[in-house]
């Protein structure tokens with residue numbers, strides 16, 4: 001681009017804004033669902049199990065006047081395993097690099113020690129603008145929401161955090177999502193478009209596909225399995241020799257669990273569960289990529305992978 005002047009400098013209206021926003025909050029606070037609601041396409045894994053977001057995936061909101069790049073960080077939490085420590089490092093690095101950190105506080109739950117911990121950690125990152133979001137307002141009564149907003153304001157005072165905005169939203173019903181978008185855009189610095197039109201996420205397609213498979217695998221597993229599942233897409237390519245109007249995408253993926261017993265649960269009786277997971281994942285991938293998919297999914301055991309640095313590297317952490 002040879003002309004770097006913004007529209008405002010041309011005297012034609014408000015300047016273009018662009019920048020990065022990171023949603024933080026305790027596990028299950030609704031960060032991924034909100035990212036999806038803002039971006040309008042399914043690029044971020046969501047699940048009713050806590051702590052399922054392991055990779056930083058960005059969603060991008062394109063507007064004529066702004067580009068809002070959403071960085072979805074893993075749940076900030078006190079480290080327990082090696083994996084936890086890496087997540088926290090990732091979170092802190094991310095927070096210092098973004099323009100806005102938005103903390104999500106579910107309106108249907110009281111503010112607790114977990115939220116306090118997060119806000120305290122966040123207050124150490126001085127430069128970044130802080131926004132508070134009361135999420136899941138569809139699950140709370142108006143009175144409860146009012147008190148929740150007061151508690152958020154109080155937490156700000158206690159921790160020396162200045163909230164640029166405190167916004168109640170429901171990503172499920174869509175209530176106030178557009179308002180939130182406008183407020184976030186208003187807080188961004190002036191800047192040019194950073195990504196091409198139409199980009200939804202800069203996560204490689206393999207990473208998104210791996211997350212969709214992991215999401216399908218987590219569905220219906222009621223115990224502690226979520227922390228023990230990792231998915232690696234080994235190969236993804238269009239099948240050769242097909243007509244251009246009848247493409248088929250071959251995907252070979254491995255789903256790693258930590259123990260034999262977990263492998264059994266994943267496979268299910270006569271392989272029934274694995275087939276269900278494969279079908280569900282395939283439908284999601286087809287919907288996202290718009291191409292018929294052949295998904296070849298294998299379960300493997302990577303013993304205690306969460307505690308082993310070499311395995312963690314291999315699995316992409």
Ligand SMILES: Nc1nc2c(ncn2[C@@H]2O[C@H](COP(=O)(O)OP(=O)(O)OP(=O)(O)O)[C@@H](O)[C@H]2O)c(=O)[nH]1
Pocket residue numbers: 025026027028029030031032033034045046047048049050051052053074075135136137138139169170171172173
């Ligand atoms: N009713 C309702 N449920 C919501 C809303 N937002 C999220 N949820 C649900 O809350 C659960 C957690 O949502 P996520 O978006 O995965 O939460 P997260 O903060 O990204 O979770 P982690 O990845 O564990 O940190 C899911 O079951 C969502 O469907 C909302 O606005 N209303």
